[in-house]
Amino acid sequence: MALFGKLFAALKKTKENVSSKLRLLFAKNKLGDDFYDELEEILISADVSVRTAEDVIDQVKEEAIGEKLKDQQFVTDLLKDILQDTLEEAPIPEISYPCVIMLVGVNGVGKTTTIGKLAHYFKRTGKSVVLAAGDTFRAAAADQLSVWADRAGVRIVRHEEGSDPSAVVFDAVSSAKARKTDVVIVDTAGRLHVKANLMAELSKMNRVVEREYPEATFYKLLVLDATTGQNAFNQAQVFDETVDLDGIVLTKLDGTAKGGFVVSLCGELNIPVWFAGVGEKMEDLEPFDAEEFVEGFF
Amino acid sequence: MAIFGSLSERLNHIFSKLTKHGRLTELEIKQAMREVRIALLEADVNLKVAKQFIATVSEKAVGQEILSSLNPTQQVIKIVNEELTALMGSKNAKLEVSSSLPTVIMMCGLQGAGKTTLCGKLAVLLKKQGKKPLLVAGDIYRPAAIDQLKVVGGKAGAEVFERGTQSPVKTAKEAIDYAKKNGFDTVILDTAGRLHIDEALMQELENITKAVKVTEILLTVDSMTGQDAVNVANTFNSRLEITGVILTKLDGDTRGGACLSIKAVTGKPIKFIGVGEKLTDLEPFYPDRMASRILGMGDVLSLIEKAQEAVTEEQARKMQERLKSNAFTLSDYLEQFEAMKRMGGAQKMLSMMPNMGKLKIGEGDIDEKKLERTKAIILSMTMQERENPAIVNSSRKKRIAAGSGTSVQEINQLLKQYEQMKLLMKQMKGNKGRFRMPF
Incomplete structure (x- = not known):
């Protein structure tokens, strides 16, 4: 993978924005509380959470003393280092096979599309894949996933609309065991994290996989929309409590949104970002690279 | 946080x-x-x-x-x-009606904002107003989007017009002819979700507005959107001259500040808000309520209004008298449950209270079924027992348990809750005016 691939291109828009703001800020060349406030705002305008932005600024304050604070390059590098360190606090594990990957998230973040891309990604690396159409709630969700299964050339297990998603998972896992499939990818219905009943349904699916397929590694990924704001943190927190998340897929980075909230997720919840969605095509999924992300940021 | x-x-x-x-x-x-x-x-x-x-x-x-x-x-x-x-605008805005029918409503927005579901919700709303809406499938890109609209249309009881994957511009024109011939007064155009920087797809929307006379162009925005909301709203508005905004997914715990940003950059009214997954979960937008939500002060106003709907003046006055005389009985307790139910259940009520989002009270935490059991217990008591729960001894408890299909433990639990409630009422009374129950 090119070090500065699509992710970089996608983030370039962000980059221009942040650097130009930094330049403006340095042009004013002033110190004191106003300066720190503005520095903090630059991060917040990239959807970094207020709390994380404050932490980062505190760190900058500690390290940049006196004259150094007027040095644009110094502060930029300092910020970059702090952000990258934070992102790398949560390492991405090496995937071991056979495995089950379950995607969870609120409505409309792009779970089904991401599954199509993931199927393609694993298929390309020579793995066999089966999809479980676990979104039995949204109208035509299974149809949508079937189209992706066709495109990626992988199998799909689906039931009728309105049926128990845990039963779909059960069947997909059984099928994977029988056919020695490397990767099972489970789709789930979008649910707002505040709906306790739907979150309980997710725990049930979780238990089915753990009970029926203990020999497989089980990864739970939260799909987050890059256009989301500060609520992303709440989402991650609650989903993590329910299914113990292993990672994040950040979608829709091809827009103008920055997805800065991932810094808080890595730093505070210790959940790494695995992949980034950078377009609508099947190939538009890139392994997340902290350096690249931060480099694109500034 | x-x-x-x-x-x-x-x-x-x-x-x-x-x-x-x-x-x-x-x-x-x-x-x-x-x-x-x-x-x-x-x-x-x-x-x-x-x-x-x-x-x-x-x-x-x-x-x-x-x-x-x-x-x-x-x-x-x-x-x-x-x-x-x-x-955010002082009054909630209504849907415009075209002088020459049909009224055409075009939906637009980013992927995953909730356009297709919203089409169904609007159809239900219009039908309630006695209109005859036609849903038109204009998302020809996302796999199974047309199927989804058909299912949504079926649930809403509205006809869905589709022409497969032919150009949405052509489909829109044909749909309007079809509506005219078949007596539909409102046409709702679903469109594909698109990034605001996607030139080809933005052009497609412009072409639709040129080909047919569109009365309303509604931008659908996910209420969880962050800082980017201004860019999105600004681009859609400058390209299409939107007529209004609908905020979706407000049943989550987002504070919804995107709403203020959108209003500030577009100046266009926020017409509705989506507050749930059911097709009836569409509400008018009230700027005052949104303001307190953004400030994290809950939707106290909505709560008070709902309480007014659920409890008549007379009931409220009586309750107040009883509180004054400290004669709060199990009958009053029961009456409160009934009022709560009319307000949309305990869960809905709590979600509107300030700071409740933080407590993460989900629908599972408040067991509406348990409330039903409580009701059964009280109804199995004699009038005398309800007015004076102190007389409920163990033989009475057994009788009540048998009568309500519950257990003695549950009755004990209820009596304990009642005592606590009574205590709470007493405290609130002492706290004059600072904390007034909506009942």
Whole structure:
């Protein structure tokens, strides 16, 4: 993978924005509380959470003393280092096979599309894949996933609309065991994290996989929309409590949104970002690279 | 995020440093405004919008209004709240109706904002108003999008017009002809979700507006959107001249500051809000309620209004008298349950209370079925027992348990709850006016 691939291109828009703001800020060349406030705002305008932005600024304050604070390059590098360190606090594990990957998230973040891309990604690396159409709630969700299964050339297990998603998972896992499939990818219905009943349904699916397929590694990924704001943190927190998340897929980075909230997720919840969605095509999924992300940021 | 607490807590903290409340210095206003700014940013209000807003509010605050205030925190929140409400528009807007039928409503927005579901919700709303809506499938890109609209249309009881994957411009034209011939008065055009920087797809929307006479162009925005909301709204508005905005997914715990950003950059009214997954979960937009939500003060107003609908004046007056005389009985307890149910259930009620989002009270935590059992227990009591629960001895308990299909333990539990409730009422009474129950 090119070090500065699509992710970089996608983030370039962000980059221009942040650097130009930094330049403006340095042009004013002033110190004191106003300066720190503005520095903090630059991060917040990239959807970094207020709390994380404050932490980062505190760190900058500690390290940049006196004259150094007027040095644009110094502060930029300092910020970059702090952000990258934070992102790398949560390492991405090496995937071991056979495995089950379950995607969870609120409505409309792009779970089904991401599954199509993931199927393609694993298929390309020579793995066999089966999809479980676990979104039995949204109208035509299974149809949508079937189209992706066709495109990626992988199998799909689906039931009728309105049926128990845990039963779909059960069947997909059984099928994977029988056919020695490397990767099972489970789709789930979008649910707002505040709906306790739907979150309980997710725990049930979780238990089915753990009970029926203990020999497989089980990864739970939260799909987050890059256009989301500060609520992303709440989402991650609650989903993590329910299914113990292993990672994040950040979608829709091809827009103008920055997805800065991932810094808080890595730093505070210790959940790494695995992949980034950078377009609508099947190939538009890139392994997340902290350096690249931060480099694109500034 | 709990660490910051609500805006009122933070402001209280600032003003607690004052030895005597009353006079505010410019410095204190500045400090307060810093907290207000953080509250707005945490709610996802765009940075520029927040700054502009703070400037306006500061100007107002420095004047007499705040200096003569009795409680500085309340005064600051009041001013902020009023300004916020004013900025978001003072009245909720209705759907426009075209003078030459059919009225055409075009939906637009990013992927995953909730357009297709919203089409169904609008159809249900229009049908309630006695209209005959036609849904038109214009998302020819996302796999199975047409199927989804068909299912949604089926649930809404509205006909769906589709022409497969032919150009949405052509489909829109044909749909309007079809509507005219078949007596549909409103046409709702679903369109594909698109990034605002996707030139080809934005052009497609422009082409639709040129080909057919569109009455309403509604931008659908996910209420959880962050700082980017301004870019999205600005682009859609400058390309299409939208007529209004619909905010979706407000049943989550987002503070919804994107709403303020959108209003500020487009100046277009927010017409509706989506508050659930059911097709009836579409509500008019009230700027005042949204303002308190953004400030993290809950939707107290909605709650009060719902309480007014659910409890008649007479009932409220009677309840008040009983509270005064400390004669709160199990019959009153039962009456409260009934009122709560009319208000949309305990869960809905709690979700509208300030700071409840933080407590993460989900629908599973409040067991509506348990409330039903409680009701059964009370109904199995004699009038005498309801008025004076103290007489309920063990043999009475056994009889009540058998009569209501519950257990003695459950009855004990209820009696304990009732005692606690009574105690709570007593405390609130002592706390004159500061905490008034909506009942």
